Amino acid sequence: MMQNEAEPPATGSRAWQRRQRVAHILASAERIFAEAGFGGASMSALAAAAGLPKANLHYYFGTKEALYTALLDSILDLWLSATDSIRPESDPAEALTAYVRAKMAWSRTRPYASKVFANEVLHGAPYLGSYLAGELRALVREKSRVLEGWIAEGRMEPVDPPHLFFAIWAMTQTYADFEAQIRAVLDRPELTAQDHARGSDMVLRLVLKGCGLRFGAAEGLGE
Known part of the structure; x- marks a missing residue:
């Protein structure tokens, strides 16, 4: 299975914010993937569920496949x-x-x-x-x-x-x-x-x- 890139040490606010944002995206993605499956889930729907621009999801995960695998x-x-x-x-x-x-x-x-x-x-x-x-x-x-x-x-x-x-x-x-x-x-x-x-x-x-x-x-x- 694919693994997320290693997170930076928990020493600064940027690292903490990144972990929080990634956790939020994953939590939001659970419902979308559960209801629509991998094929039916779109990056637009995943971004809307997280309340974030689609570009943010691409920034943190790159692709829908990477987000799904991380979840x-x-x-x-x-x-x-x-x-x-x-x-x-x-x-x-x-x-x-x-x-x-x-x-x-x-x-x-x-x-x-x-x-x-x-x-x-x-x-x-x-x-x-x-x-x-x-x-x-x-x-x-x-x-x-x-x-x-x-x-x-x-x-x-x-x-x-x-x-x-x-x-x-x-x-x-x-x-x-x-x-x-x-x-x-x-x-x-x-x-x-x-x-x-x-x-x-x-x-x-x-x-x-x-x-x-x-x-x-x-x-x-x-x-």
Whole structure:
């Protein structure tokens, strides 16, 4: 994947302003790319969403492709950081609870980010193909080895680690990618904080019980 040019050190107002402007453009671009996809998003629409002249977007990113790739990078960095809790020395229930809670939180607070990723994958991952087969595959293998270690130590029931991750991704990201469906079924104009909390508890209960772990134990809750 393409990477942004390294930002200058955070020592002056110009560097800070640049980082702020880049972050603002990326945040604005999430909605446009989520709603229109890469092909349907124009630099004019992206500039309008950011409230900036189109020339500014070209100045910071050069092309629509570079802006889109930078946005994908930022989304993946965010999501992959959620796996930090899954380490050999961690308690399995605590680690999986933290992971599921983080994934559900991103679906609630960054729904457009999830939709951008979903659109990319549904179109065959033209910009993410090498990442999915490289970095993501390596990460899933690394974290799967952690789960296999827990299983070997009798700390959780035997599961197929990669497929557990697939299930977690599907269950958590549906609250962003298929929000319209969930709202329709629940008869909501928009999902509430309580809806997300109940969904998070349901997903977490299924994951933990499926792994032979007690729901609520990691958070000091009872059954």
